[in-house]
Amino acid sequence: MGFEHAAAALSDGQATRTEKGTKVAFARENQGDRPSDSFQGLGAGVRDPWRKAQSEMHLFAVGPLALIQRRGLWGPRGWCTIALAVRDTRSKRKSSEGWMGSDWKMPRMYRVMKRAEPEVKPEVGDTATKLGVRERDLPPRDGNAHPGEGGMSVVSCIAGFRRRMMRKLCSPKMVPKRLHDTGKIPGAIGSQSLHLFRHGEGSFEHSSVTEQLTLVPDGDDHATVQPSAVMVYADYRQALVNTRNDWVSGEDDPDE
Amino acid sequence: MSKPDVVIAAAYSRWLNTILETHAKQLWDAADGDLDDDELNENWELLPEQLRRRLWGLSSDLFSLVDNEKFTDADWEPIPLQELANRLEESFQKRQWDEVLDLLRRRPRFVASDHVSYIRGRAWQELGQHDVALKFFDNASRLKPGHAPYRILALESLKAACDWQEAISRANQYSLDPTSSPSLLFRAGDVFHAYSMTGGEDQGELAKRAVDVVNQGLDKLVHLGTEQPPDSILVAALVTKAFCLERLGRFDEALSTYDAGIQRFPGNPELLTARGLLRLEHNMGGSIDDFRSAVKLFARSVWPYLELARNEFSQHKYDDLIELCRLGLARANRDADAALLFDLLALALFEKNDSAVAIERAFQTAVSLDPFNLAIRHNYERFLVVSRHPNQPVSGDWELSPLPIEEEGRVLYQSVQPSFALAA
Numbered sequence: 001m002g003f004e005h006a007a008a009a010l011s012d013g014q015a016t017r018t019e020k021g022t023k024v025a026f027a028r029e030n031q032g033d034r035p036s037d038s039f040q041g042l043g044a045g046v047r048d049p050w051r052k053a054q055s056e057m058h059l060f061a062v063g064p065l066a067l068i069q070r071r072g073l074w075g076p077r078g079w080c081t082i083a084l085a086v087r088d089t090r091s092k093r094k095s096s097e098g099w100m101g102s103d104w105k106m107p108r109m110y111r112v113m114k115r116a117e118p119e120v121k122p123e124v125g126d127t128a129t130k131l132g133v134r135e136r137d138l139p140p141r142d143g144n145a146h147p148g149e150g151g152m153s154v155v156s157c158i159a160g161f162r163r164r165m166m167r168k169l170c171s172p173k174m175v176p177k178r179l180h181d182t183g184k185i186p187g188a189i190g191s192q193s194l195h196l197f198r199h200g201e202g203s204f205e206h207s208s209v210t211e212q213l214t215l216v217p218d219g220d221d222h223a224t225v226q227p228s229a230v231m232v233y234a235d236y237r238q239a240l241v242n243t244r245n246d247w248v249s250g251e252d253d254p255d256e
Numbered sequence: 257m258s259k260p261d262v263v264i265a266a267a268y269s270r271w272l273n274t275i276l277e278t279h280a281k282q283l284w285d286a287a288d289g290d291l292d293d294d295e296l297n298e299n300w301e302l303l304p305e306q307l308r309r310r311l312w313g314l315s316s317d318l319f320s321l322v323d324n325e326k327f328t329d330a331d332w333e334p335i336p337l338q339e340l341a342n343r344l345e346e347s348f349q350k351r352q353w354d355e356v357l358d359l360l361r362r363r364p365r366f367v368a369s370d371h372v373s374y375i376r377g378r379a380w381q382e383l384g385q386h387d388v389a390l391k392f393f394d395n396a397s398r399l400k401p402g403h404a405p406y407r408i409l410a411l412e413s414l415k416a417a418c419d420w421q422e423a424i425s426r427a428n429q430y431s432l433d434p435t436s437s438p439s440l441l442f443r444a445g446d447v448f449h450a451y452s453m454t455g456g457e458d459q460g461e462l463a464k465r466a467v468d469v470v471n472q473g474l475d476k477l478v479h480l481g482t483e484q485p486p487d488s489i490l491v492a493a494l495v496t497k498a499f500c501l502e503r504l505g506r507f508d509e510a511l512s513t514y515d516a517g518i519q520r521f522p523g524n525p526e527l528l529t530a531r532g533l534l535r536l537e538h539n540m541g542g543s544i545d546d547f548r549s550a551v552k553l554f555a556r557s558v559w560p561y562l563e564l565a566r567n568e569f570s571q572h573k574y575d576d577l578i579e580l581c582r583l584g585l586a587r588a589n590r591d592a593d594a595a596l597l598f599d600l601l602a603l604a605l606f607e608k609n610d611s612a613v614a615i616e617r618a619f620q621t622a623v624s625l626d627p628f629n630l631a632i633r634h635n636y637e638r639f640l641v642v643s644r645h646p647n648q649p650v651s652g653d654w655e656l657s658p659l660p661i662e663e664e665g666r667v668l669y670q671s672v673q674p675s676f677a678l679a680a
Binding site for chain 2: 177
């Protein structure tokens with residue numbers, strides 16, 4: 001693994017963090033606007049946790065001095081950046097051991113959202129059928145989003161979605177009629193512009209979705225994606241938006 | 257805090273219409289505004305779980321109308337055929353319509369598809385949603401073309417939903433169709449009559465049309481091989497015809513229609529009652545005999561008991577009157593009718609020198625059942641005066657309320673209509 005590449009990846013992340021705060025680094029991670037070289041998994045924007053862990057070890061065990069020298073991080077701003085990077089990594093280790101394990105997977109969850117044609121990605125917005133959150137689902141307090149007070153609704157699986165819908169979650173108009181035709185959700189009469197998206201592959205349990213978001217199951221088949229810590233409400237919304245590229249079509253997935 | 261019923265009812269109604277409209281217009285291909293989605297969804301969240309399940313089920317069942325019904329059998333615990341049949345039967349008998357609708361979606365699906373649609377129609381009819389019931393009856397008719405009971409049920413749903421334009425249109429269509437069965441023609445004729453009763457324009461024309469269509473059905477009956485309608489439908493048709501003739505001022509023809517009906521169904525007390533009312537209203541004589549015969553045949557409607565009781569009062573046959581009141585009260589569906597019977601009962605008890613307590617209780621019941629009936633109030637006040645002055649003669653100073661003969665006819669007409677269950 002190239003030391004220089006690791007250093008370059010870190011510097012990308014650092015540069016954005018310094019300017020806009022941590023959320024921006026993750027925005028880049030999820031929006032897929034990083035260079036698509038073979039080392040894109042290194043550094044703060046990494047998706048694969050194993051590779052992420054490797055990159056962090058390289059960073060802190062082998063090359064800090066070289067980094068500092070190469071990237072010109074001397075001075076108050078540079079030290080601040082390094083301190084932030086160290087703190088972030090420690091907090092990851094502390095708050096979510098899974099991030100460090102080789103079998104860690106983002107929790108698998110489903111949500112019906114409008115599809116942003118022509119790609120199979122959700123539209124962003126603060127409605128019940130877009131990637132985002134309504135204030136009624138997580139009321140802001142003093143302009144902040146607080147954990148444990150709600151979030152963006154998701155479900156565990158298609159069958160769970162069906163069971164859930166029948167009882168509470170949503171109406172027949174909020175599920176694309178296509179899912180009736182495939183026999184997955186009989187009675188669905190929603191617009192065909194809606195799509196059933198899936199995010200992640202891991203267990204549907206209380207766990208981190210991203211650094212800033214946590215999946216919190218609240219009963220059979222249902223969970224909310226909540227802020228991991230108290231954060232500015234706009235940052236929470238942005239954190240949800242940042243997951244956009246990780247949502248894929250779940251319509252052909254098995255029932256459970 | 258639970259939502260007020262009126263809020264829930266409004267949300268339910270809105271969602272019901274949304275689902276029906278979405279299916280009817282296949283709106284899933286149309287673009288939806290986000291705001292609208294959210295607003296609708298808020299309405300959804302007002303609904304209790306039972307109604308949400310019902311609406312989801314309806315949306316699923318409506319796909320059967322286009323042969324695109326889907327099931328998720330993995331969601332259900334398997335049920336043996338016999339157990340499923342028993343549970344369906346039990347739910348149907350107990351009128352647990354949501355349960356019936358749920359069970360119909362489960363495997364093994366042993367009920368024929370047209371019958372499934374019919375049962376769904378029945379369930380929605382019983383749930384008071386005649387527009388939904390209509391869709392399933394029409395579907396049953398599509399799946400079993402030419403089966404008159406399904407078309408009749410659809411007509412009944414249109415009537416109940418007051419969709420007169422469509423009902424009249426279909427009735428006209430059936431009257432022009434040479435393959436229409438007598439039953440269907442009879443019920444089509446009833447559509448014209450029922451519409452005329454709503455007080456719309458051209459009542460005379462509508463009554464005439466009703467007579468024509470019923471006659472069309474009666475003419476068909478004489479042809480060999482024609483399907484014979486159930487007695488209840490034929491009786492109802494005769495009453496429809498006679499009522500319309502009466503509205504047209506053709507009293508003798510109306511009387512002849514009843515005569516023919518009674519000749520064919522001599523044991524039918526409703527026909528006797530209807531003829532008795534016609535005779536009473538138009539001073540034709542013989543009405544008391546009709547009422548007496550109807551009572552002997554245990555008529556279902558209260559009118560022959562009431563009319564005969566009044567007659568017995570004038571004849572001072574108080575024991576018979578008391579017995580008639582007892583029988584009549586068991587059949588009185590309206591408070592005003594029960595009040596008349598209690599009034600007569602009180603008078604009979606008074607004339608028989610029964611206890612003042614029993615008489616007063618009967619009067620009080622009559623007044624409480626119909627507080628605005630002046631004749632009953634007059635009688636009660638007379639009784640109170642007399643009970644304070646026992647030596648004062650009062651006999652003959654009673655008032656009998658005028659009977660609402662037109663209303664009697666209307667209620668009687670309803671009572672002879674065939675039930676939906678019989679029709680299918």
